[in-house]
Amino acid sequence: LSGTIATVDERALVRRLHARAGRPAAAVVLGIGDDAALVEPVRGELVVLAADSLVEDVHFRRRWTAAADIGHKALAVNLSDLAAMGASPRACLLSLALPIDLPLSDFDALIDGLVSLADRTGCPLVGGNLARSPGPLVADVTVAGSVHRRRALTRAGGRPGDDLYVTGLLGGALAGLRLLQAGPLDREGASPEAIAAVRRYEVPTPRLRTGRSAARQAAARAAIDLSDGLAGAVTQLTEASGTGAILDLAALPVDPAALDLAGTLGLDAVELALTGGEDYELLFAVPPRRRRAFEAAVKRAGETTATRIGRMTAGKSVRVATGDMLELLTNKGFTHF
């Protein structure tokens, strides 16, 4: 493989992408190659739409992150939005703004990274756009999904008294990012914890089965993904639901990799867990009487754990219990902008 984006014209590049996009799913009536794609809706369900983009030197650096991982993450962050609605993926579109010095092998690898995750999650690539960029590489993905009208998990459904559950482990991805920012990483010589944290940052796993399982069992009332960090997610979930919340910091499921790296990096592991927006876990509001159903739904999904970290309250403030103290949560949520 040789050459850069500059050596091929747009149509050749589209053909190249098309050849790598894999077999379309049965739901795809018409995929890449026409003015638009045609997708079969699911009878009785709503169409779910979300878009999210990765911008070079804002969300990733080409010298740190392999092209395949950029492709994976560009789709993963969108699938996380579907997961937070309890929706199932149906199709995705990819718009790329490509620097002309991008090696064709990187173009191929980026597509392959996206398509590999698309194949595993039932979210075929059905269209998009290729353009030249005079600056950064921009990968913008739109996902279309499907969810039953009465099962969709919005942010606004929470009620005072609902338990707050978070999936997985927190802080690992931000620890990985901080490690990358601290200097060149020797991947051969790095500790397993360091590699685990960096991989959590580079190739997040959207919690699709967990979100869908909780939604289908009507085991949660509201959900949001942690793309802005747990602090940001709690703030937005409570604002949308018109509630407050109280969080038990001691209950946070801090990623062992974050604990391990916090010392090395001179950081606070709990703060990594509270503000790390890159874990792409989910936060759920669960009515107390559905606690058992929710925990069973998460278990049935077989994807990750869920930890009760607090509850929604009648006030408007979000407070944090730290030992004997109650403190107001200042919004330290990591925002991508």
Next chain:
Amino acid sequence: LSGTIATVDERALVRRLHARAGRPAAAVVLGIGDDAALVEPVRGELVVLAADSLVEDVHFRRRWTAAADIGHKALAVNLSDLAAMGASPRACLLSLALPIDLPLSDFDALIDGLVSLADRTGCPLVGGNLARSPGPLVADVTVAGSVHRRRALTRAGGRPGDDLYVTGLLGGALAGLRLLQAGPLDREGASPEAIAAVRRYEVPTPRLRTGRSAARQAAARAAIDLSDGLAGAVTQLTEASGTGAILDLAALPVDPAALDLAGTLGLDAVELALTGGEDYELLFAVPPRRRRAFEAAVKRAGETTATRIGRMTAGKSVRVATGDMLELLTNKGFTHF
């Protein structure tokens, strides 16, 4: 209004966008502000998806084009893809990569330009993403539409013997672009033809009603939009349909503005009409027995005219009749890449 993008954080910018996005349509169950949008599908119809982006210094220059026009065009080029499928718009998403020196007033105007067209075409803005750009402004739009399964106009439906019809007038937008490229335009002092050509380039009108009307009356067998120019569109339509074509150059509906400017700019008006990819008109393949139905459908749409410019043939080659001569069409189609 003062300040630039650098002076506000992402959430404030989202609120700003949300406030300008207008009232959601009845089909929008959940719009901007959650992890994803929820849209009601049309019973018995397919979901139509397309994405297209405008990149600063590739597709537009900020010093030439008003921010409102960039917003308009970012949506218009996508609606043109829906028009070419015979589809109706349902919703759109906007992903912006924003240079931090962008004035907030330009941000507002861009959103307003998009929302204004969205309102007029029944295509509410339901979501998207805002990110910082270390380089160009990138506006990537995804549209979701709806079309009856047996009415969708793909590129592959043409048959030998079908008439080829093109909508509107051709070459005006490319003449306008060439004029902008020739040097600073004095909009006060410019001729009406010059202004008309530049406006055709800056604020194209998607032929939504025409595409939908032709599709609903089953009056065309295939369609494509002219985003790559007529030459490119004929090439792609015939390739997808497995046919050839013969075009009558004398029949091309050349835009009077292109004729007028061609002399001034030292260009060939017919070549402008053949290669201008910025008119965003539509090309249809119409079975001869549906000619009258097609012309009636275009008339009923009340949007523009359609001109018969040739027909599909059994061979694979695309030929151009110029007076007594038949020449092979070389693909001079304007590609955006």
